[in-house]
Amino acid sequence: MADRHFDIIVSGGGIAGLTAAASFAAAGFKVQCIDPTPPIVERDAKGADLRTTAFLQPAKALLHTAGLWDRLSDHAAALQIMRIADAGGAEPKARMVKDFNAIDISDQPFGWNLPNWLLRRELVAQLQDTDAVDLRLGVGTSKVFTRLNEARVTLSDGTTSTCKLLVAADGRNSPVRTAAGIDVKTKRYGQKALALAVTHPIPHENVSTEIHRTGGPFTLVPLPDYNGMPSSALVWMERSARAQDLFHLPDEAFEAAMTERSAGLYGPLKLASRRTIWPIISQIADRFHGERVALIAEAAHVVPPIGAQGLNTSLSDLQALLDLAMAHPETLGDRKMLETYNRKRHSEVALRVKGIDMLNRASMVETPLLRDARAMGLNALYSLAPVRKTLMQMGLGAR
Secondary structure, X not given: OOOEEEEEEEEOOOXXXXXXXXXXHHOOOOEEEEEOOOOOOOOXXXXXXXXXXXXXXXXXXXXXXXXXXXXXXXXXXXXXXXXXXXXXXXXXXXXXXXXXXXXXXXOOOOEEEXXXXXXXXXXXXXXXXXXXXXXXXXXXXXXXXXXXXXXXXEEOOOOEEEEEEEEEOOOOOOHHHHHOOOOEEEEEEEEEEEEEEEEOOOOOOOEEEEEEOOOOOEEEEEEEEEOOEEEEEEEEEEEHHHHHHHHOOOHHHHHHHHHHHOOOOOOOOEEOOOXXXXXXXXXXXXOOEEOOEEEOHHHOEEOOOOOOOHHHHHHHHHHHHHHHHHHOHHHOOOHHHXXXXXXXXXXXXXXXXXXXXXXXXXXXXXXXXXXXXXXXXXXXXXXXXXHHHHHHHHHOOOO
């Protein structure tokens, strides 16, 4: 069978990869999107990704331009207030609560939260209706060969495709990154994150709440009501052994444990989904480009789930790459374009990875003295209005 040619091949069918395929297609490029694992698009199906993604303002603009936001908006819960609570005292009670309200910097919310399984469902549906995208789910990347003018990708079904630009959105263990000979630096924290959905009697009122005690942050992010009850997505980071113990608790004991860890801010928490568990690492590739190859998302960088920075940083990668492709489509994927992309993104992402690493380490502290220092630091930052405003703008990805 003859090679099939595309402007862009996106390797990876996660949220970032599917969004990349839709965005490049909307910009007029012919795209192939491949992934060896078909996405699970039902909430309660085995293997469904029960994590959620908070799309911050710049990400929403990208989704709108790609024609995706209309499919997603009815399912999204707005994030108007980012609340940080310190519960680092002798008892697991909130001793300090600080609210960062989007109204101080914008007429829009900080972001909008959606379940990952639903995102995959809607993104796949969009791409299946897009003539400019050849969506190949259940087909992976077997071999990559690049040369000055193009990249050739051999797929797991034995077919080959060629392109001007190969976008690696194939995860933290990216086969394309390995094929391009790009190394990564990885930090392991000895942490895992429990991800699930909960209901609670006290409405969240569009407040995303991050509670700090030990082991890592305990974060409740608004979701639409579930079975007539206020609902939130929970990401609970803990030391690995503790996280595993929690994961295996009977439901009633687990509900009691998470209600205690929440400092009771929303009343008794009840399970609204099964539990999932994920390892926590920090990782960054030595560079974000190779010959005819651009790395985005977790192929380029991985951060702990703090402050909704993970996928939003990934979509900033996509926006930078898209801007370069649209500005000079005739040089798509050439050395100058990819070196420019790397220069625009690598140093900025490296700073963000380092900052999130520091926040995560601060959230893990266990000694009372360090927990008191963390609370005083939060209070000091919040008390300075210009600093508070700058932190909120940085959280949105503003430069």
